Amino acid sequence: MPLSEGVLAELERIVGAENLASDDATRYVYGADASIHHHPPDAVVRPGSTAEVSEVLRLCERELVPVTTRGAGTGLSGNAVPVRGGIVLEMMRMNRILSVRVEDLYCELEPGVVFSALNRALEPHGYWFPPAPGSGDVCTVGGMIANSASGIRTVKYGATRDLVLGLEVVLADGTVLEVGNRGLKNASGYQLEKLFVGSEGTLGVITRARLRILPRPRSSGSLIASFRSLEAAGAAISQIYRNRLMPSALEIMDRNCIQAVKRKFGTPLPDAEALIIVEMDGDRRVVEDDLRAAGEISRAAGASDVDFATDPARTARIWESRKQVLPSMASSGERGPVSLADDLGMPVSRVPEVLRTFAEIARRNGVVIGAYGHAGEGNIHCKVLIDTKSKRDWEGARRATDEIYGEVLRAGGTVSAEHGIGYSRGRLFRAERGASIGVMRRIKAALDPKGILNPGKLFDAPDDMLSDNRYITGECD
Amino acid sequence: MPLSEGVLAELERIVGAENLASDDATRYVYGADASIHHHPPDAVVRPGSTAEVSEVLRLCERELVPVTTRGAGTGLSGNAVPVRGGIVLEMMRMNRILSVRVEDLYCELEPGVVFSALNRALEPHGYWFPPAPGSGDVCTVGGMIANSASGIRTVKYGATRDLVLGLEVVLADGTVLEVGNRGLKNASGYQLEKLFVGSEGTLGVITRARLRILPRPRSSGSLIASFRSLEAAGAAISQIYRNRLMPSALEIMDRNCIQAVKRKFGTPLPDAEALIIVEMDGDRRVVEDDLRAAGEISRAAGASDVDFATDPARTARIWESRKQVLPSMASSGERGPVSLADDLGMPVSRVPEVLRTFAEIARRNGVVIGAYGHAGEGNIHCKVLIDTKSKRDWEGARRATDEIYGEVLRAGGTVSAEHGIGYSRGRLFRAERGASIGVMRRIKAALDPKGILNPGKLFDAPDDMLSDNRYITGECD
Missing domain, CATH: 3.40.462.10 (FAD-linked oxidases, C-terminal domain)
Known part of the structure; x- marks a missing residue:
């Protein structure tokens, strides 16, 4: 069901005409990520602030419009493919590095910052954010968090999940949450900042992140x-x-x-x-x-x-x-x-x-x-x-x-260590996770009761993901 | 409301007479942890296996008996004080180190293993589990996980939360869950193993843990x-x-x-x-x-x-x-x-x-x-x-x-970095966490709908924790 004129007009009011597109060419491009899947959104929305994200989500929840959040689109499992249509929320405009606080061992940034750009900003300080995914020159930090990304240095320095200290997140109903904190430890209730890591856009939209940084090796x-x-x-x-x-x-x-x-x-x-x-x-x-x-x-x-x-x-x-x-x-x-x-x-x-x-x-x-x-x-x-x-x-x-x-x-392994479940691995994921799937569904229902955030993914991904998609070859690192 | 004869008989059948106590002396002792709070449980239950924990929880959920899980009782915030009565589930019998797998960089153990005992077992391998809480000679690893504990070496080696790779957890209804995995990365759905870290026994009972281990410094x-x-x-x-x-x-x-x-x-x-x-x-x-x-x-x-x-x-x-x-x-x-x-x-x-x-x-x-x-x-x-x-x-x-x-x-800080919220810090916790409290409550309701697990803690802890408790002085490190 395409978006109504009324919804499109509201979206345009929120983000401005230049940050909304619903032409066929744009919809086609934003129907793909780096996986073999494709499904066009009804519109692409490019918010510029947390307030805009909040307003867009409030509108979409009210109108039951699916929202698929996207960084650079380098996901290999269809994580950012809007398989139920609705809008793609493209976060690349929110790409400011807000602070580099070496004396506090963290940096703060918006989700659209590219991994290698972050490390270029940290380098003059002698610091880095070590997880190095193969797509590091292109992928965004927001996508890395949403996807629980890691890379070749995780064995010594930890994965993205280990280095997330705090997040600002917008829930499906538009509520803006601060989770985590500014120290290196957190024993103040449930560690929600870790729950959003790897949630692949199904629980909320990350609008800001605080990441642990480490001294560059000599x-x-x-x-x-x-x-x-x-x-x-x-x-x-x-x-x-x-x-x-x-x-x-x-x-x-x-x-x-x-x-x-x-x-x-x-x-x-x-x-x-x-x-x-x-x-x-x-x-x-x-x-x-x-x-x-x-x-x-x-x-x-x-x-x-x-x-x-x-x-x-x-x-x-x-x-x-x-x-x-x-x-x-x-x-x-x-x-x-x-x-x-x-x-x-x-x-x-x-x-x-x-x-x-x-x-x-x-x-x-x-x-x-x-x-x-x-x-x-x-x-x-x-x-x-x-x-x-x-x-x-x-x-x-x-x-x-x-x-x-x-x-x-x-062998006691897992079906995804760093690429995510997305749309590709529904059946395998369910086979691996067994009774945990029910718990994940309950958490999803608790945080996004109307199911507008990245629907059709994770536990809801199909058994046979090749059945209703065109074939494209992707690549990974 | 004291436990009925029927419930006591069932508990005795599950764990054996020698692992159930409801005499006044035992109830008094298990009414305290290392905080200033005190409230006696109706009975103390000491399970010896995951199956027993599961059966106890099924019974308690059916009969609406509060369950407060306890390790060594070193918590400083009343985390293990059974403020609503019911049973204390004391995990010290489940204290086996199940494996030390240096070649896989992890160990597996039951929750009642004491922190220093774990490190004594790791030492011959040249490895350690670094977080060193002040109570390390006494406190259990299960308690450390439940409490999101850390210690003096967290700045370099991470907190307990960063080193938990996987857990076996029993939910309020007796369901046994495997969460996390056996590799060092996890991008397979929500990171439930991190959600249970710091949940202070309000979401489930940890019956087994897989922890990252690290080479001892030379x-x-x-x-x-x-x-x-x-x-x-x-x-x-x-x-x-x-x-x-x-x-x-x-x-x-x-x-x-x-x-x-x-x-x-x-x-x-x-x-x-x-x-x-x-x-x-x-x-x-x-x-x-x-x-x-x-x-x-x-x-x-x-x-x-x-x-x-x-x-x-x-x-x-x-x-x-x-x-x-x-x-x-x-x-x-x-x-x-x-x-x-x-x-x-x-x-x-x-x-x-x-x-x-x-x-x-x-x-x-x-x-x-x-x-x-x-x-x-x-x-x-x-x-x-x-x-x-x-x-x-x-x-x-x-x-x-x-x-x-x-x-x-x-200063942008938090009311607990490593001691937990427990019963002591309800008002401060709510002041700090704001809108997140609602999300935590929704997750709690999704996983423990009848509210039997450690009731009266975290978001439900009182505004004035000094009003209905006797004063005992505690100490921390």
């Missing part, structure tokens, strides 16, 4: 090691932790990723089943000691090639292959990558046995699976490579995805 | 510096952060604390207005560099006495005065300490100006105020010293408390 260095087996790589990772080393990043690439990178870029990588990259940061002397120790551990676990560096140029070369994974997969001959089983979470030590099952799953379903990601946090990303024009291949990808997530859940 | 050292003014101490703390130093602890003591320690123990402390203790940990070389830098910063900020040490004996001496604060206040001549304004949270940089107001507040109300605590996190503890047998002194303490919290809220 130096860093990285190690690369390749292994004949996944299990040997896993043994090295276990030994790194048993030896009380705490990397700032610990990444893995499987054989298919290594081969794709070699084929596409000619990067001189060994013919290994697994490759790990370990970053250490801090005082230079300690970084060097720790890299040396990690190198010895890797060799003892059977690594054939081990190299490490602390100077920027050589460190960048070590990371080159990791950065080449996505582009090399995106043009892997006949096949293109689909982000179906894109975000697996599991206990760190279970990574080798889960990845071990992928070759057989791929063979059985006629697809290719490439796995890589944050092994040190038990967070693996997957690309299923198929001929995206072949219905049979899509069916194979769908079966492979089910089998991959079956292995993940058997 | 060494540590400490610095002590005294300042002629609070502002100079504050300037030193600001400069420490501006210089990108990250202490593992950063404590402060005000003049009254310094004087009390000198009087009681004869500890040779300078005649200063403020004293800070800074702990650095990590690689020994870096610890020494950082302590030296912190010493220079302190001197530049006007510190008169600066000393630091990395050997255990001298480090212990530096910490001696901090550890003497509580005992020296407990026997401060005619006056005893009361824990009314015991737990102030505020932006780190606002600590000096807030503490500056205390002398005038004390004079105006005829009391003595001693302030100390975790200045590096903006978390200050306060003792109001009064003649506890004098009604006039109690009135003065009450007014002083109101004025202290008034200053805290004006």
Whole structure:
């Protein structure tokens, strides 16, 4: 049901004509995020202040207009696709960094600030906001909070959720809430600031955030090691932790990723089943000691090639292959990558046995699976490579995805560590969360009784998300 | 209303006669925690398993029996005092450490495990669970989670809330929930594991926890510096952060604390207005560099006495005065300490100006105020010293408390950083949280519709908590 003239006129009064669009082209663009899903909104609204957000929500609740909040649209699970129509509330105009308070160890900002812009603002102070999602040059901090985003440095520095100290949030009925506080601790009632983290726009709209900031490390260095087996790589990772080393990043690439990178870029990588990259940061002397120790551990676990560096140029070369994974997969001959089983979470030590099952799953379903990601946090990303024009291949990808997530859940894992549930993972999410789903629904009903905020997502996402959507290939990091 | 014979018989069937008590002596003891409040339960129930907890809750919900969950009873805000009667659910029998998984960076345990026992179990692995509450030798991990506890190392290593990866929780109706996961990240729906942190037993009963563990630092050292003014101490703390130093602890003591320690123990402390203790940990070389830098910063900020040490004996001496604060206040001549304004949270940089107001507040109300605590996190503890047998002194303490919290809220602070709201802080909590209170109530109603879990606490705590309770003096750290 399209919006009435009356509602459009009210929206225009609230945000101004220049911040409201309902033409077909704009509606088409805002129907997509970085996932495979698409559904156009009836209008796109770009608020400039908390007061405007509040007024828009009050109107939408009264008129029962669905509201899908959106940052930069980099979500990989359809989180910001307005599957029930209504309005997309695009937060990019609210992009001011309000304060950088090093002496209080926090900064305050509006939700539309881009992750890398925040870090550019923190850099002159010698501070940073460490979680580094793959889309960090584009994605907004508001989206990171709503999506419970993280990245390659979470193992040492925590995820977004751990660094949110306080939020200003607008509820469905327009109420403006302050949650959390200005210190580093909070024992003053329910930790609502954490409840909104990962709620994917279903509980409220974030209009301001207070984030913990940390001193930038004084130096860093990285190690690369390749292994004949996944299990040997896993043994090295276990030994790194048993030896009380705490990397700032610990990444893995499987054989298919290594081969794709070699084929596409000619990067001189060994013919290994697994490759790990370990970053250490801090005082230079300690970084060097720790890299040396990690190198010895890797060799003892059977690594054939081990190299490490602390100077920027050589460190960048070590990371080159990791950065080449996505582009090399995106043009892997006949096949293109689909982000179906894109975000697996599991206990760190279970990574080798889960990845071990992928070759057989791929063979059985006629697809290719490439796995890589944050092994040190038990967070693996997957690309299923198929001929995206072949219905049979899509069916194979769908079966492979089910089998991959079956292995993940058997290993005590989760169907999303950092990409969110959105529209993509309804059935898997319900299978994983069991009785918790009922509790989440009760909380949703308590905070948004009319169900206007991002309807059709999370617990309400469909069992078969491929059934009513066009296919687009996405990518993740 | 006492429990019926039928309910007592059912409870006995569930947990066994040896784990149920309703005699007057036991009821009296379990009527108190470490706060000034007291109200006896009708019975004390000591479950031994999740299944028993579930059965007890099902029974209590059916019969509308209030359930107040309790660990070691070290809470300072009446969190575990059963102010509406019913049963105290004492979790100390469920005290097994189920696994220590260094290779997965987590451990799993039952809620009755004592904080220091957990750390003794982690020590052979070279790991620890860092938050160190003052009651760490006694308090349980379940209580720490329920209370959103933290301690002196939170500035560097996070609070309990940041380290909870997953929980098993029993809801009021007996449903057993698994929340959170086994990796270090979670983007799979609402972060319910964080919602139960700090819920003080009002949303469910924690029966199992999965906690992030961290490598023990390789060494540590400490610095002590005294300042002629609070502002100079504050300037030193600001400069420490501006210089990108990250202490593992950063404590402060005000003049009254310094004087009390000198009087009681004869500890040779300078005649200063403020004293800070800074702990650095990590690689020994870096610890020494950082302590030296912190010493220079302190001197530049006007510190008169600066000393630091990395050997255990001298480090212990530096910490001696901090550890003497509580005992020296407990026997401060005619006056005893009361824990009314015991737990102030505020932006780190606002600590000096807030503490500056205390002398005038004390004079105006005829009391003595001693302030100390975790200045590096903006978390200050306060003792109001009064003649506890004098009604006039109690009135003065009450007014002083109101004025202290008034200053805290004006500085953008919180009425509880780590001790919780419990029964003590209802009015202040409502004043601080405003519209959020309504949201918390809605969540409470959604999860515990019959209101059997720890009734009369948090948003339902009374405006004047001194009106219907006997006075007992408590202590905090």
